Amino acid sequence: MPLRLTPLADSRFDEWLAATRNRLIRLGQDSGMRPGEDAVQHADAFLAELLPAGLATASARILTIDDGGTEIGVLWLGLGHTRLFVVNLSFSVEPTDAQLQDLFDQVRDIARAENAAALTVSLFWQDAAGWGFVAGHGFEPSSIQMVLDPLPDRHDPSPLTLEPMSEERFARFIAASEADFAQELAASGRMSLEDATTESRRLVAKELPDGLATADQLLYVALVDGAEVGILWIAIRRRGGRDHAFILNVEVDAAHHRKGYGRAIMHAAEEAMRKLEVSSIGLHVFGANHGAVALYEQLGYRRLEELLVLPL
Structure with a gap:
């Protein structure tokens, strides 16, 4: 029955x-x-x-x-x-x-x-x-929500460094971020592209109301021998009564893929958070990005929550 x-x-x-x-x-x-x-x-x-x-x-x-x-x-x-x-x-x-x-x-x-x-x-x-x-x-x-807690004690010498983002670079970064996030929202099926574009602008403005000067928002460019190879955006939040870093965006420039810079940026993020006495890092990754999921799991991130989709 x-x-x-x-x-x-x-x-x-x-x-x-x-x-x-x-x-x-x-x-x-x-x-x-x-x-x-x-x-x-x-x-x-x-x-x-x-x-x-x-x-x-x-x-x-x-x-x-x-x-x-x-x-x-x-x-x-x-x-x-x-x-x-x-x-x-x-x-x-x-x-x-x-x-x-x-x-x-x-x-x-x-x-x-x-x-x-x-x-x-x-x-x-x-x-x-x-x-x-x-x-x-x-x-x-x-999409998958992941966390690294506690931060491991790594020893990974790397030529990659993180430097604070400049105002000029920030302007270009925001324009690209709003467009990319709107596409991701629309692709999720939650809203139309027009609504997603409006929502993307709202969310970015909410996270960064004062631009680069916004409290608890850290924006970096990743450099190797003085040349930019990627970017990193971290928000400092609270989790279980402690400061917690959440990676809002991490990218490696297309011209620098497959050189190990993604792993190097993540290691640099850990080191930067240790200096700030932040003991955990969280992130969101799209499920179709199999390479990123594999990298984060290799780094010790564990899956907490997953959004699963079945096309009909």
Whole structure:
């Protein structure tokens, strides 16, 4: 008998919201993505953003999962620009492979009925049921959040150095960054290119309201024998009550690919953060950038959360 998906009753929304909040906090903390109070603040902001009208939010569908008269979980779906998102999937019992397959089939049918171009799921590394839901169906990682904590003690002499970015170089960097990020947002399926361009400008302005003078923002050019070979942008944030470096952008000029400069820039970033007494570095990498993912894992970065996409 197939699973039955039924809209969550209004009378149960507050109870479900509290349980979902607790689950998001626990996943964030246990994964290492957001230790301590970081996970609480993120969960509250996340729920407020995605459910502004509660159960009446037009883009949200919250469904109970019933098997033979017994409720075994709750599914939260969100409809984006061109995608159906599995926002949260929680079970009260450990699901069987058959139940997960049935649920996947029904969610895929919902996505197709909504004319979604893709099905998307965001998973922390320890979410066993979530990984069971996507297993064997062709999902590919779209983006990956990674962390290096603590920073290793390396001894890697290199001719590469990091120097603060000049105002002239900063102007060119910002123009290119806004354009590149807009393309990435549009490619994610979350919004149109026009909306992505506006959002890209907003986000860059939010990160750098005072340009190069913005507090806790470090922008470097990577030099070898005085010649620029790449750039590095780091934001100093808080993670678990400690200063945490987050790499917003790292690039090696196309003319200097395959010379080991990507690894050298990452090593230089570690050294720069050690001098600032910052003990961890985080970053986001697109899943299709297999070379970068492999490099970061070789350097000791571990995966915390992955956004997975299945084209329909």
